[in-house]
Amino acid sequence: MADYKINADSFKLAHIEKEAQEHISTPSLTFTQDAFRRLKKNKVAMVSLWILCIMIFLSVISIWFSPHNPNTQHLNWNNLPPKLGNLNIPGFNGHGLVRGEYIDAYKASKVPDGTWFALGTDSLGRDLLSRILAGTRVSLFVAFMATLFDLTIGIIYGIVSGWNGGMIDNILQRIIEIISSVPNLVVVILMLLVFKPGLLSIIVAIAFTGWVTMARLIRAQTLQLRDQEFILAAKTLGESPIKIAWKHLIPNLSSTIIIQTMFTIPTAIFFEAFLSYIGIGIPAPKASLGTLLSDGQKNFRFLPYQMVYPAIVISVLMLAFNLLADGLRDAFDPRSAR
Amino acid sequence: MAEQKKEVLVSVKDLQQFFNLGKKDEVRAIQDITFDIYRGETLGLVGESGSGKTTTGRAIIRLYKPTSGEIMFNGKDIAKLKNGSKEMQEFRRETQMIFQDPYASLNPRMKVKDIIAEGIDIHHLAKNDKDRDEQVANLLELVGLNPDHATRYPHEFSGGQRQRIGIARALAVQPQFIIADEPISALDVSIQAQVVNLLKEIQEKRNLTYLFIAHDLSMVKYISDRIAVMHNGRLVELSTASEVYNHPLHPYTKSLLSAIPIPDPEVERKRRPQPYDSSMEEDGQKRTMVEITPEHFVYAAAGEVEGYKAAAAAYNA
Numbered sequence: 001m002a003d004y005k006i007n008a009d010s011f012k013l014a015h016i017e018k019e020a021q022e023h024i025s026t027p028s029l030t031f032t033q034d035a036f037r038r039l040k041k042n043k044v045a046m047v048s049l050w051i052l053c054i055m056i057f058l059s060v061i062s063i064w065f066s067p068h069n070p071n072t073q074h075l076n077w078n079n080l081p082p083k084l085g086n087l088n089i090p091g092f093n094g095h096g097l098v099r100g101e102y103i104d105a106y107k108a109s110k111v112p113d114g115t116w117f118a119l120g121t122d123s124l125g126r127d128l129l130s131r132i133l134a135g136t137r138v139s140l141f142v143a144f145m146a147t148l149f150d151l152t153i154g155i156i157y158g159i160v161s162g163w164n165g166g167m168i169d170n171i172l173q174r175i176i177e178i179i180s181s182v183p184n185l186v187v188v189i190l191m192l193l194v195f196k197p198g199l200l201s202i203i204v205a206i207a208f209t210g211w212v213t214m215a216r217l218i219r220a221q222t223l224q225l226r227d228q229e230f231i232l233a234a235k236t237l238g239e240s241p242i243k244i245a246w247k248h249l250i251p252n253l254s255s256t257i258i259i260q261t262m263f264t265i266p267t268a269i270f271f272e273a274f275l276s277y278i279g280i281g282i283p284a285p286k287a288s289l290g291t292l293l294s295d296g297q298k299n300f301r302f303l304p305y306q307m308v309y310p311a312i313v314i315s316v317l318m319l320a321f322n323l324l325a326d327g328l329r330d331a332f333d334p335r336s337a338r
Numbered sequence: 339m340a341e342q343k344k345e346v347l348v349s350v351k352d353l354q355q356f357f358n359l360g361k362k363d364e365v366r367a368i369q370d371i372t373f374d375i376y377r378g379e380t381l382g383l384v385g386e387s388g389s390g391k392t393t394t395g396r397a398i399i400r401l402y403k404p405t406s407g408e409i410m411f412n413g414k415d416i417a418k419l420k421n422g423s424k425e426m427q428e429f430r431r432e433t434q435m436i437f438q439d440p441y442a443s444l445n446p447r448m449k450v451k452d453i454i455a456e457g458i459d460i461h462h463l464a465k466n467d468k469d470r471d472e473q474v475a476n477l478l479e480l481v482g483l484n485p486d487h488a489t490r491y492p493h494e495f496s497g498g499q500r501q502r503i504g505i506a507r508a509l510a511v512q513p514q515f516i517i518a519d520e521p522i523s524a525l526d527v528s529i530q531a532q533v534v535n536l537l538k539e540i541q542e543k544r545n546l547t548y549l550f551i552a553h554d555l556s557m558v559k560y561i562s563d564r565i566a567v568m569h570n571g572r573l574v575e576l577s578t579a580s581e582v583y584n585h586p587l588h589p590y591t592k593s594l595l596s597a598i599p600i601p602d603p604e605v606e607r608k609r610r611p612q613p614y615d616s617s618m619e620e621d622g623q624k625r626t627m628v629e630i631t632p633e634h635f636v637y638a639a640a641g642e643v644e645g646y647k648a649a650a651a652a653y654n655a
Contacts, residue, residue, distance in 0.1 A: 030491065031447055229443035233507065236399055237457040238430030240422065247456075251447035 035255070038331040045327020048320040055317060059140055062133035067118060070134040071285045074125035077109050079303055082128075083116040092118075097302070119309050122295060128306065131287035132313055138199070138288045139269045139317065145203045146210050146268035147261050154211030155257065158218025159245050163226055169219070180212045188275060197283050202272055210268060214260050221256050225249055255332030262325030266318045273314055289314045346410075347515060347547050348375040348398065353407035353417075355390075355397045367393040368571040371407070372627055375515075380541065380548040382562030382579065384555060384594070390571040391551045392438075395517045398549070399435050400426070411515070431461050434508035438520040440500035444492035450503055451488035454478070457511035477506040480543075481536060498529035502536065509540065517549045522557060530554075534561055555598050559583055567591045570616065573627065577634040585653040587636045587646045590614050 029037070039045055083094030083106060094106040094116065106116070119128040161172040187208055191201035225231060225248070234244050250257075269289075275281030276290025284291070289310050296307030353371040358364050368390040375381045383391050397404045400416060409416040411429060419426040434457075437443035444453055454474050455464070464470035475485035481502040492500055501521060508516055518537065522530040534557060541548060552558045558565060558579075565582040567575040567590065575588040586592045593614035600606045619625075623639035630636050630646045638646055 229437040229439055230445040232396075232401055233435065233437060233443055233504070234445075234456065235401060236430060236433070236435045237507075237511065238427045238460050239456070247448075248445050252445070254447075 032254075035328075035331045039327055042327040042330065045324050045331075048324040048327065051316060051320045052324065055136060055313075055320075056140060059133050059136040062130070062137070066130045066133060068127035068130045070126060070130035070287050072126065074121070076125065077111055077117075077121055078123050078125040079299070079306075080105050080109060080111070080117055080121040080125075081303075082118060082120040082305055084118055085116055120303075120305050122292075122306055123299065128292075128309060131292055132289070132310055135287040135289040135292050135310065136313060136317065138282060138286070139272060139314070141199070142202060142206070142268050142272040143265040143321075146206050146264050149207045149211045150214045150261050150264050151257070152211075153207070154214030154260075155218055155250070155253070157211065158215040159222050159249055159253075161215070162219040162222025163241065163245065163249075165223070165226075173219075176212055176215060179209055182209070184209055184271065188280060192280060197280055198286075199282065202275060202281060206268055206271070210264060214257075214264065217256050217260055218253060221253055222249060225252055255329075258332060259325060259329045262321060262328055266321040266325075269314070269321070270318060289317075345377045346374045347377040347412065348549075349408070349410040350374070350398065351408040351410070353394070353397060353409065354405045355393055355402055356405045359405060366571060368397065370626075371573055373566055373573060373576055375547055375549060377514075377547055378541075378545055379563040380550050380561055382558035382565040383549060383551045383568060384553060384558050384565060385568030386553065386594075389568045391553075391568055392519055393571075394568070395435070395519050395549060395551050399433055399517050400429070401435075427461070431457070431511045432513050433515045433517070434511060434513040436501075436504055436508050436516060436518040436521045439524050440497050440504060441524070443504050444500055444507075446492055449489055449491060450478075450495075453492070453503060454488075454506045454510050457507065461511055463511065473510065474506075477510055480509065480540065481506045496529075497525050498532060501525060501529075501533055505533075505536065505540070509544070512544075513546070515547045515549070517551070519551045520553070521550075523552065523554065530557065537561065555594065567594065570619065572619075572637060573635075574637045575635065576627065581631075581634050585634075585650065587630060587634070587649055588638075589618070590616075 081094055081096035082092045084092040087093070094104055095102060096105045098105055098108055117127050117129065119132065122128055122131070157172065157176075161169045184205060188201060188205045191204050195201040195204065231244060231248055234248055239247070272281060272288065273290035273293070276288040277294045279294070281290055282288035292310035293307060293314070296303075296310060300307045351372050353368060354366075355368045356364055356366050371394055373381070383394065385391050393402070396402050398409055398416075400409075400419070400421075404417045407417060411433065414425065414429070416429055419429065444450075448456075451471070451474050454477055455470050458464050458470055458473060464473060471488070474488055478485045478488060483499060483502055483506070487495075492503065495503065501524075505521075521537070522533050525533060537548070537550075538561060540546065548561075550558065550561055562579045564577065565579050566573055567582065567588065569590045575582060575586065575591045582591060583595065586595055589612075593612045596610065596612040600609055621639075623641065625637050625639045625642075627635040628638045628643050628646075630638075630643070631650045634650070636646050
């Protein structure tokens, strides 16, 4: 093997432009953009998101464009099976068992030709589809109110408790423990002593207890964040605590906030439905998914559609919120994804 | 040259910082800390983990409320100021901190531009948005970053780049005094030199005073004019960098210096770390900082002064 001497001439300076060395080629994405990019990849969550959008849209526009008035009774037209125009689809052709015979119930009840009820009518002759839409609206309104209390009371309470620590934290946490030790149902029943049964007492009950989990989560996160160096840096710069909360804490809490809100919503919806089902929620004649289920359950053996459709709607609603919440959690907190 | 320029910028006297005061789990983090920092110098603060270096830095910048003692900054006692008061805000502008962990010291949800301009916004140092952007661009250039990066988020940068963003944030409010809390210990070695040189360069440009907290002794020697050694929440020795390195008097300093690895296998093989017996501090004698030779302070009891003086004389003999 030939001797090969290595000397200074054997090397050439590799030249890197200072500019090129500091260059970053990836596109600049904000955290939220990145999260939504991940969310879009999650098919289940996206389907849930679309289902929710459609449900919200339908229940809102039904304020103005309802197929029938949800509260108008047609006592002659009670318990009519579903009928979709004159399409004659089995299950939606207006035929049903009347006194043991499978006949066109619409003809038997002398319903005029142009009138039909897409999901049938209930025992008082009210259009079930309109009532389901109205009931969904109530559920979504309860969900909205629960979110509102989560976002206001829950977040502020949690941040105040976590940020101040010490004695204040101690007192606030004991209050939370007292509140969460009283069952929700007891709170609602107590509310009934003061208010009339209805949306108001449900919402007051949610306002009283619904934000507790959010406050706890926010407090725990704030405790962690408050000793982070970027918070210390803001302090040494002379930032006021309120601005630190707004500029530094809330953006860093946003994933917890979004995820927890998405888990609060189905709980609130179910809470309202449950109260209405046992009869201390939305009073008659107003519709709610809970009252529809409770009414439908009475005729379930003979007129199953009266219970099946509201049950499908509430199941899909809850499932969609839960699956979307799962998707959001994975999108905002990639480490938690399996 | 040193004689005429020695104007004291920060003077710390008997600073004590206890946590959970009066409770069962009381922690006496630092006690009897007394030292001066002259304008334009770099004071290195070294000591082992848990010796109270960071607590000292954070007490001086008033992230904590000192239990007792005095912190004179520019002739004003900072220790007693209330958070949010006008004088405090002024102090906040004049003193800044560079943090240890470049990954935790930048808010991941803010753009670099807004991180750096945070101080500018708080102290209303920019006339308008254009002025603000210009100041940010200048600061980015000063710390050797591309001004085009202003609209990016911290996670897109490397550790060294992030630390430079942290430095730019501290410089944005045009401070006189910067406390650097282990600014290089979370960086890899090749970047450490870069950041230290940057700090030196900026010090010259802007006539800054540093309190440089670190446990890397060789780096402290390189950047510091004077060095203070801490142990167990107390200052044990304080002198010029070369005095501390070449003529250490306190046994803890000797032990600390003997622990430095030497990048020469021949010498390294012979190096013997000297263990330090801290029981000598717990004999109940009252100790204070005593000037053994000019500008060389050692934490000593009255009875030990003679011994230290003899040791100092032996070095010079």
